[in-house]
Amino acid sequence: xxxxxWRAWLLDPAPASRRQARFGRxxxxxxxxxxxxxxxxxxxxxxxxxxxxxxxxxxTDPHAAVAQSLAHRLQPGSAAHWFGTxxxxxxxxxxxxxxxxITLTIVALVGAIVVPVGLGIxxxxxxxxxxxxxxxxxxxxxxxxxxxxxxxxxxxxxLGPGINNAVVAIALTTWPPYxxxxxxxxxxxxxxxxxxxxxxxxxxxxxxxxRQIVPLCLPSVLIRLTLDMAGIIITAxxxxxLGLGAQPPAPEWGAMVASGRQVLLDQWWVATIPGIAIFVxxxxxxxxxxxxxxxxxxxxx
Amino acid sequence: xxxxxxxxGGLPWRGVGRRVLRTLVSMVLTFLGLTVVTFFIxxxxxxxxxxxIVGAKASNETYDRVRAEIGLDLPVPVQYWRYLEKVLHGDxxxxxxxxxxxxxxxxxxxxxxxxxxIPALLIGVVFGVPLGVAAAVNRGRWPDHxxxxxxxxxxxxxxxxxxxxxxxxxYAKLGWVAGPGRLDVGYDDIxxxxxxxxxxxxxxxxxxxxxxxxVQHLILxxxxxxxxxxxxVARMTRSFMLGQLRQEYVLAxxxxxxxxxxxxxxxxxxxxxxxxxxxxxxxFGSLLEGAVLTETVFSWPGLGLYxxxxxxxxxxxxxxxxxxVVGSAYILLNLISDLLYPLVDPRARERP
Numbered sequence: 001x002x003x004x005x006w007r008a009w010l011l012d013p014a015p016a017s018r019r020q021a022r023f024g025r026x027x028x029x030x031x032x033x034x035x036x037x038x039x040x041x042x043x044x045x046x047x048x049x050x051x052x053x054x055x056x057x058x059x060t061d062p063h064a065a066v067a068q069s070l071a072h073r074l075q076p077g078s079a080a081h082w083f084g085t086x087x088x089x090x091x092x093x094x095x096x097x098x099x100x101x102i103t104l105t106i107v108a109l110v111g112a113i114v115v116p117v118g119l120g121i122x123x124x125x126x127x128x129x130x131x132x133x134x135x136x137x138x139x140x141x142x143x144x145x146x147x148x149x150x151x152x153x154x155x156x157x158x159l160g161p162g163i164n165n166a167v168v169a170i171a172l173t174t175w176p177p178y179x180x181x182x183x184x185x186x187x188x189x190x191x192x193x194x195x196x197x198x199x200x201x202x203x204x205x206x207x208x209x210x211r212q213i214v215p216l217c218l219p220s221v222l223i224r225l226t227l228d229m230a231g232i233i234i235t236a237x238x239x240x241x242l243g244l245g246a247q248p249p250a251p252e253w254g255a256m257v258a259s260g261r262q263v264l265l266d267q268w269w270v271a272t273i274p275g276i277a278i279f280v281x282x283x284x285x286x287x288x289x290x291x292x293x294x295x296x297x298x299x300x301x
Numbered sequence: 302x303x304x305x306x307x308x309x310g311g312l313p314w315r316g317v318g319r320r321v322l323r324t325l326v327s328m329v330l331t332f333l334g335l336t337v338v339t340f341f342i343x344x345x346x347x348x349x350x351x352x353x354i355v356g357a358k359a360s361n362e363t364y365d366r367v368r369a370e371i372g373l374d375l376p377v378p379v380q381y382w383r384y385l386e387k388v389l390h391g392d393x394x395x396x397x398x399x400x401x402x403x404x405x406x407x408x409x410x411x412x413x414x415x416x417x418x419i420p421a422l423l424i425g426v427v428f429g430v431p432l433g434v435a436a437a438v439n440r441g442r443w444p445d446h447x448x449x450x451x452x453x454x455x456x457x458x459x460x461x462x463x464x465x466x467x468x469x470x471x472y473a474k475l476g477w478v479a480g481p482g483r484l485d486v487g488y489d490d491i492x493x494x495x496x497x498x499x500x501x502x503x504x505x506x507x508x509x510x511x512x513x514x515x516v517q518h519l520i521l522x523x524x525x526x527x528x529x530x531x532x533x534v535a536r537m538t539r540s541f542m543l544g545q546l547r548q549e550y551v552l553a554x555x556x557x558x559x560x561x562x563x564x565x566x567x568x569x570x571x572x573x574x575x576x577x578x579x580x581x582x583x584x585f586g587s588l589l590e591g592a593v594l595t596e597t598v599f600s601w602p603g604l605g606l607y608x609x610x611x612x613x614x615x616x617x618x619x620x621x622x623x624x625x626v627v628g629s630a631y632i633l634l635n636l637i638s639d640l641l642y643p644l645v646d647p648r649a650r651e652r653p
Contacts, residue, residue, distance in 0.1 A: 141327060141330075142330060145632055147589070147628055149593060150624050153620070154342050154620055158343070238459065238461060242593065242594070243613070254459070257461065258461075261598075264469055268469055271462070272469075274462075275459060275463075275465070275466065282457040282459075283457040286457050287453070
C-alpha cells in the first residue's frame, strides 16, 4: 500500500477489524502526540537515553569507564576525553554513557515492582469493595503518608548500601498511588456491560480482572509511571550522592556528583557534568509523561 | 457564606466532628504503621545489637544476660509493644555518637532545619501561586510557556547538584554569598541560643552583625529550595486554575460585569486554595525530608545532616529516631491540611 492508502486505512472512521481500529487509535494518538513539540523533545531525549544505554559498548570503550589512570587525573575536556577525567583519571564521558545503563536499570526495576504491586492491591480493592477495600486502602494510605527519601534512607541503612536495596527502598514508597489509580479505574468499570457479559458467561473474578480490567487500567498506570520516572531518577541519584545507591566503582551519576564535590572549586566539570546528565534525563521523562497524559486526556474528554 | 450554611440546613460546623474523628483515626493508624516499619527496620539490620554492646570476646553467659536485658529474648509482639511504649514517651534511645538521648539531639538540630525550610516555603508560595495563576490565565501564550519551562526545570533538578553549582557560582566565583555552614567562624557562639533559629536569636539579642552574617549564609540554600518549591507550587496552581477557569460560574461572573482580575484572583483563586493547602503541606514535608541532601551539600547542621552522619556511623537509634520525627511531621502536616479544608471550603462542612 502507498503512504496515502495507509493513512486512509489508519484513519478510517469505520474500521473493518479490531486490528485496524487499534492501529488507527494508536496512529491518531501518535499524531496528536507528535504535534506537541515539548512532548516530542521529551520522547527524543528518552529515546536517545535508551539507545545510549543499549549501545554503550559501541559508543565508548567499556574499559574506559572504570580504568584508572592517575597520570591523567582531573584533566579538563579535550579531544581524547570529551568531558575530561575524574579524580582517578577515569574518562567522564565513558562513565556518563555507562551510567545511563544504571539509571535505566533502576527505573525499570522500580517500575517492574510498583506496577504489579499497585495493580495487585488496587484491583481487588476496587472490584470487591467492602472490607477488602477498606483494609487494602488503609494500608495504602499508611504508605502514602511516609516520607519517601527518609524511609529509603532508613531502609538503605538497615539493608546496607547498594543498588538493589535502593530499588527496594524507592519501590516501597512509590507503589501507593498506583494502587489508588488501579482502584479508581476498576470502580468505574466493574459494573460496565462488558464486565457483566463476562460474568454471565461464567468468568471468575480473577479472569475478569486480568482479561477485562487490567488492559484498560494499564494505559493510565503506564502514563503515571512515565511521570514518576523523573522523581525516581532524582531520588536514586540522591541516594547515590549520599553513598547509599550504586557502590564504587560503578559509574552512577549521583555518586559521580558526590566524588566531584571534593574538587568542585578547581575542577568544576567532575561534579557538574553528571548532574547535567541527571537533569536532562529527568526533563526528558517529565516532558514525555506530560505529553502522554495530554494525549490520554484528549482521548477521554 | 451565611446563606450557604442556611441552605445546607444546619450549623456551619455540622459534620466537622465526624470528619475530625475520621482524620484522627487515620492519623493514629498511619503513626502505628510508621512505628511498625521503623521497628521492623531496627530488627532486620544485619548488625547484632548485643554484640555491639558486649564485644566479640564476651562469654556466652554475658551475651545471654545482655540479650535478656535489652529484651531480645521476648516474643516479637512484646518487643514491638515495648518499642511503641518508648516511642510514645519520646524515648528513641541514646545516640552512639553523641551519647545523648536521640530526642535531645534532634531538638537541638531541628531549629536549623526550620530556619532553612520556612523561608524556602515562603519563597515557594509567594512566587509560585501568582506565577501559576498567570500561566493559567495566559494559557498557550508566551508567559505560560516561560513559566512552564521555569517550573519544569525546577522539578527536574537534583537539589544536591543545584546546591553545588550554586556554591560554585555565587560563593566561589562571584563571592555574593557566604559559603557552607550557618555562620562564619568568627561569629560563632556570640549569640546564646533561645529559639535555636540564629536569625531570630540574633535579632532578639540585638546583634545585627551576626544577623547579617546568618542571612548571607541562609540566602543561597533558601533560594535554591525556594525555587524547587516554587516550581511545584506553580505547576499545581496552574493546573487547578485551569480547572476553575473552565467552570461556568467564571463565565457567569464575567457576564455579570465583574472585572476579569476580580474573577481570576478572588473567585477562581478562592476555590483553588483548598487543594493548594494540601500542595503546600506536601511541599513543606518534602523540604523537611529533602533536608538530608541540602544540609549535606551546605554543611548545614540540621536534622538532615544529623541523620546522614548517624547513618554513616551505624547509629541506628538516631536514624530511626529521625525517621520517626520526619514521618510524624508528615502525618501532622496531612492532619493540618485535612482540618483546614472545611475552614476554606464550605462544601466540606456539609458532607454527612
